[in-house]
Structure formats: C-alpha cells, structure tokens
Amino acid sequence: MADGDPTALVTAAAGGDTQAWNALVERYAPLVYATCRRWRLDAADAADVSQTVWLRLVENLPKLREPKALPGWLMTTAAHECTRFYRSRRRERPDDLTTLLDRTPADDTDPIDAGLIRDELHAAMRVAFAELPERCRTLFSLLMTDPPAAYTEISTRLAMPCGAIGPTRSRCLDRLRRSAALQTLIADAGHAVRR
Amino acid sequence: MTSNDWQESDEALLQVLTQALHTPDPTPASVREAARAVYTWRTIEAELAELVHDSRVDELAMAGLRAEEADLRTLSFESSTLTIELGVSTTALLGQLVPPGPTEVTVHREGSAAYSVPVDPDGTFRIAPPPTGLITLTCADVVTAAFHL
Numbered sequence: 620m621a622d623g624d625p626t627a628l629v630t631a632a633a634g635g636d637t638q639a640w641n642a643l644v645e646r647y648a649p650l651v652y653a654t655c656r657r658w659r660l661d662a663a664d665a666a667d668v669s670q671t672v673w674l675r676l677v678e679n680l681p682k683l684r685e686p687k688a689l690p691g692w693l694m695t696t697a698a699h700e701c702t703r704f705y706r707s708r709r710r711e712r713p714d715d716l717t718t719l720l721d722r723t724p725a726d727d728t729d730p731i732d733a734g735l736i737r738d739e740l741h742a743a744m745r746v747a748f749a750e751l752p753e754r755c756r757t758l759f760s761l762l763m764t765d766p767p768a769a770y771t772e773i774s775t776r777l778a779m780p781c782g783a784i785g786p787t788r789s790r791c792l793d794r795l796r797r798s799a800a801l802q803t804l805i806a807d808a809g810h811a812v813r814r
Numbered sequence: 815m816t817s818n819d820w821q822e823s824d825e826a827l828l829q830v831l832t833q834a835l836h837t838p839d840p841t842p843a844s845v846r847e848a849a850r851a852v853y854t855w856r857t858i859e860a861e862l863a864e865l866v867h868d869s870r871v872d873e874l875a876m877a878g879l880r881a882e883e884a885d886l887r888t889l890s891f892e893s894s895t896l897t898i899e900l901g902v903s904t905t906a907l908l909g910q911l912v913p914p915g916p917t918e919v920t921v922h923r924e925g926s927a928a929y930s931v932p933v934d935p936d937g938t939f940r941i942a943p944p945p946t947g948l949i950t951l952t953c954a955d956v957v958t959a960a961f962h963l
Binding site for chain 2: 666
C-alpha cells in the first residue's frame with residue numbers, strides 16, 4: 620500500500636477484504652499493545668485487552684466516522700478497555716483494592732514507566748511515519764542514513780531542486796507531528812499533567 | 815526531562831523518529847495473530863447489539879459494593895430490533911430475548927467451534943455450563959458486542 624492514509628484500508632476491511640484487515644493489524648497492533656502496556660498491564664493482560672480492542676474495531680468498522688483518525692480511535696478504545704479491565708479485576712479480587720486503585724497510566728518520573736512511555740512514543744512514531752505520503756517517507760529515509768545523504772543525492776532521488784529540500788523536510792515533519800497518533804499522545808499527556 | 819522536545823523542535827522530532835524506526839518492535843507475534851484472527855468474528859449481515867449494561871462494571875463504578883453483594887452478574891445488549899438480557903451464575907448463562915422470536919442462539923467462543931442452543935417461545939434460553947472467555951451471541955440477524963465471562 621503506497622499511500623499511508625488508512626481510509627482505503629478501513630473501507631476495504633469493512634467490505635470483507637481480509638488482506639486489508641491484516642494490513643491494518645500489521646501497522647497498528649504495536650500501537651494498541653504499547654498503549655495497554657503504558658496503562659501498566661503486564662504482557663499477558665495487555666495481549667488480552669489488545670484482542671478486545673481489535674474486536675471493537677471489527678464491530679465498529681462499518682460505522683467508523685473518521686477512518687483517518689483510526690490511530691486516535693484505537694488508543695482511546697485501548698485506554699477505555701484498560702479501565703474496564705481494572706474495574707472487573709476489582710470485582711474478582713476486592714482485597715487487592717489498594718494496588719488496583721493505583722492503576723493509572725505510566726508517568727515519566729519512574730524509570731520503568733519511562734520505558735513504557737518511550738515504547739508507546741516509538742510505536743506512535745512508526746504509525747505516524749507509515750501514514751505519511753511516500754515522498755516524505757523517502758526523504759526521511761535518506762536523511763536518516765548514517766551519514767545522511769547529500770542534498771545533491773536527495774535532489775536526484777526525489778527529482779526536486781536542492782533549494783526545495785529544506786522546506787519539504789519541514790513540511791513533512793510538520794505533517795508527522797500533526798498525525799492522529801502523535802496528537803492523541805500529546806492530548807493524553809496534557810490530560811495526565813493536569814490531573 | 816527533555817523527552818517531549820519533539821513536540822516543538824524539528825531536530826528533536828527527526829531524532830525521535832530515527833530512534834523509533836531503528837528500535838526493534840517489542841510486540842509479541844501472538845498479539846498480531848490474535849488481532850488478525852478476530853476478523854473472522856465479523857458477521858456482515860448481522861446488526862450489532864451494544865452492551866448497555868454490565869453489573870460487574872456499572873456497579874463497581876459506584877463505590878462500596880462488595881463482591882458478595884452482587885453474585886449474579888447481569889448484562890444487557892441492545893440493537894434497534896432486539897434486546898438481549900443475560901444473567902450469569904456459576905452453573906448457567908440465562909438469557910431473555912425481547913421481543914421473543916428467534917428460535918436459537920449461537921455462541922461464538924474464542925478458540926473453539928460455535929454451537930447453538932434453542933430459545934423457547936417466551937424468548938428465554940439457557941446455556942449450561944456457562945461459556946467462559948471472550949464470547950459473542952448471535953440471534954437471527956443480531957450479534958452482541960464481544961464480552962468476557
């Protein structure tokens with residue numbers, strides 16, 4: 620799939636295309652899983668809740684109003700299902716209240732939490748990158764080589780004058796930053812700080 | 815802590831992106847497999863009955879209820895045409911369809927074959943022993959949202 624916008628994949632998956640569904644899973648499963656982990660679920664519980672989130676997506680595919688915002692929808696649904704998970708656990712093991720009432724998303728003052736947050740950020744970055752237009756992805760790939768490709772080489776590869784590379788780079792970075800995955804992350808972090 | 819610099823600085827953003835793309839993805843393969851597998855749970859013609867009430871979740875949202883005070887779990891699902899009320903005890907899953915009509919209910923359970931139970935003319939059905947794990951119930955052209963038992 621050349622272009623990164625998930626709309627076509629969502630539409631195809633809603634229409635019964637298994638390959639489109641698998642492509643959605645391939646791209647977004649790490650983000651769902653990382654979000655569950657950031658909600659401090661252990662690996663086994665995060666796997667269970669992830670599956671529930673994907674079932675929610677199967678159920679909601681035909682009526683997803685903004686397929687473009689899919690990463691945000693997945694992250695919000697994951698947070699919701701994690702909360703549900705903790706509530707049902709409280710029911711099964713009421714004596715464990717003190718530990719469970721502690722359950723909140725990770726914050727970055729703790730080294731383990733910092734790892735969970737970094738993993739989620741990386742997962743969101745990979746999703747945001749995958750959703751970029753191909754031109755941006757190619758440009759970033761060239762800039763990320765070590766050492767970075769020379770502007771003259773980039774110019775040839777992208778059929779773009781050298782003078783346009785800087786502005787394109789900054790437009791692509793802006794687009795990356797405005798992606799649904801990263802915006803959801805920023806909104807969520809802002810919420811955590813205010814709490 | 816400068817971990818959020820990427821929100822402002824282009825250099826920091828490119829740096830985090832580079833790290834992200836060079837870090838191996840820690841997601842277990844089984845997580846992707848499970849996510850691919852749920853696609854087969856999709857029922858194209860069926861209308862989704864949303865979970866509108868779950869005593870386990872709703873009552874706990876109100877503080878103070880102890881486990882022994884709520885030993886029968888109840889769940890309600892609603893679609894535009896059908897309401898499905900469930901009561902879960904340790905020995906059986908009891909259901910009531912409103913309005914009555916469908917003559918059987920099909921149970922889909924993670925990792926095992928689907929099976930059906932009859933519904934009586936009053937719209938009640940009984941599944942014993944109760945299924946466990948992640949399940950959905952299908953009645954005629956309505957399917958419940960997946961739920962855990």
